[in-house]
Amino acid sequence: MAIPEVVRKPPFNITRASHVYLTVRDLDASRRFYTEILGLVVSAQEGGTLYLRGIEEACHHSLVLRQDDAPPACDAVGMRVTDAEELALAEDHFARAGITARRVERPYENGTLRVTFDDRSPPVELCAGMPLLPRLLNDYPAQKGGRALRLDHYQCVVPDVDATAAHFMALGFRPSKFTTSVETGQIVSIFLHRKNNPHDIVLAQGGGPRLHHFCYIVSDLAALLRACDVAASFGLGRNVEHGIGRHGPPNGVFAYLRDPDGHRIELGLPPMQYMDAEERANTWDSNQGQALIPWGALPPQRWREEASSFAGVDAGEAPAARWLPQV
Template identity: 45%
Template sequence: MLPEVNLRPPFNITRASHVVLHVADLAKSRDFYVNIVGLVVSDETADTCYLRGLAEACHHSMVLVQTEGEATCKRIGFRVFFEEDLDLAHAWFRSEGLPAEWVDAPYQGRTLHVEDPFGTKLELCATMETRPRMYLEIEKFKGAHGQRLDHYQIFSPDTYASCAFYSRLGFRNSEYLSHGDKLLGAFMYRKGTCLDLAIVQNDGPCLHHFAYTVSESHNIFTGCDLAGIYGYSTAVERGPGRHGPGGMLFVYLRDPDGHRVELFNSHYQTIDIEIEPVRWDAATLSTNVRWGLPAPRRWYFEATRFEGAAMLETADKPKPETLESYVQKLSATNSNQG
């Protein structure tokens, strides 16, 4: 069912690192991520804001860039272990016939722009400038006290092909979602917890969401409360709830441009080589699994496009039970009983 994993990949990706987003109103987006998510501003200019979580020492895990055009995702970033891994990555992507270009990125060391076979925009770097961690300066905490960027979820028109590509780069599956012999969702990791990159079947490439950890479960509810206080009550899109895959408490919020951010409370450890991926059957998996109502339709189908990437349609669009279909079915059942 799952592609074979290369446990000695051509270069060493270590973790999800940073996300670079276009935003229509930089000040508004900055306030959202500071006051609701609880990130810290590392540096900012007239058109760019660099933010990090309270537990992060590296300069940024989020970069907000003012745009006059569409609010796309410019790049999702991964760290590599050594500088030499960047040179190996450059040669490998070129040998695969995929784009690979050296760029200058402020506060980062050498930076490489690459793409996967479906046009997902990736950024690789080995180092960043550092700043003091803020996780003990409690008097300065805001929002949901976002600690660190943990993972991304992307849409791919062919989950199996995307999973095979990242498996060649050493990504392993902690869990996966399938229907019969069809792979519909792959939950992949490099850093030894259960997730750095989730890949889900849908039109793409798109960024579905990026996720920040919080240290206390109540921080999830604090984020929701503050979203309401600051005028983003309808931006609380899904949850709070508990995932089936992974088992984490979560909530999904939409920022002023519709970019989706998840806040969640923990992950289990997966670094040991003998740990096998867990299979979830899409035919029996409910939308929330543990408890709560299904997610709204937009959670399944709306996502942020990558800058300049051509959209590809999938042959197997998901057919989930949504909040809308659940309410319709419930209404029909009640009408029949009446």
Template identity: 45%
Template structure:
């Protein structure tokens, strides 16, 4: 399995993964969850939309919640570009690739380009948002996980090699990748534009669907405070997986499901940077438990199977590998009577 070589001079300059736009059935309930448990700040709110950000962020929003009476979905995944001029280059590049794109008016954002990748993932590119105040020093207003800033998104894709190739052609570098058995298929790719190992993560699954998005939390104490806040505010069952430590990427994590089932992760700071070009992509074997460290429990089946649909996008089917080990399978083996016991 060969990872495509990085493209150091891409057709336009994406700087980072920046935001998501979700639809929710009960806006007040979702705001309560994201402020009390995750620790986000509401920048702006009207009757049917809320714009939220982490306490470190000066950009107007990194999470947009829009009320819906339909099935909850993800409308767009956001990418920042360096300047608004880059958006013209982006539009020209998408047109040259035969991909749809159009400029749109979006509240609290500068020029904004809507586009879709070849797999159908709806994208939203912009360079500017209104600047607001950092809340870092207002420590008496840091509930739950005190989320600092938007970190990354993970997307289920049927064709991970195609996703990896397309985003490489936009200048993303691969920090880590996962191969499955028996044919060395690429089933996971961690890709980045900013100087840590992930902005976009692609994992094999029915897709495209948004598996999760993640915010950085300051410490393990804040991570546990988020879990405690979930319990305190009757969201205890929303803690889906963790706290734990990923083997791949080494970072500590916990996953929650919001009131609509959208998955949000809190992670600590990335353990290393990805600035120097000598760093080659690191290969991981999907069959190795060490991908999630050699302690603790594997993810529950819902973590593997559930994800948020994109508005208007029908995910392609995917058959999970037969050797996948979920928490339920792991516990069934442990519960089985032991020979001679």
């Protein structure tokens, strides 16, 4: 199936990936992992809920952790819209399109709309704004671990990349890169973005919908190494699951870590910029392992097979991912 045409004038304005909601079993252990190893800072803690942000982020939170005795899961991935007026336009658009969207109350968010495209796509929450807090980018004594700067993107595993990508592209998301199966020609992964780098959400084929990982940007290789070293000093060295390595597209250096509940986080160096409307998506095929990861080991099998469930969503069977050559 061909990639849909880019919608140049979307029905409302999504600006970027902005925040993710996770459930965890032990909030204290998770707080230690995200603050001491990744270097996120605490914006607020209310009972069993913890709000965190990167040191470059001024908006209240980019990660919300909620303690729960149920198996760890992702509640939703969040996207920002420009303002409350755009959120109202989004609500009207989904009502006309017959897509389920309802207002939900989220602390520290100035209007939130929860969108369910279908049972094979990730649940998305659109947020119109948050309170502002001081950036800690220049507060060097307060910085820890990998000094994570900002949330960059999500990767979700979905059973039908074409169908889910069409939902996002109808809202103005542009493709920067896609991978096709060498056997069938089918699209097995696609990078979609609203901000000016290659990805806000990546969709990859497999059993789902599930959250494969979310990514924070770090400043440099020293910060990436420090996060891994601090993980090891806390007895979590084996939680560094994959990397350090380099992605061919979009040329980013990365490491993947697992938090105490198994949620996967990518730490990456600042990615290339992808800005102009006339730029075309790069095409790769699933046999180009050397191009997809030019150096460093290919990912372990669990990286292909394991991902976080979305709360209340039946992901069905979870076969190995098919967007990279098998190991």
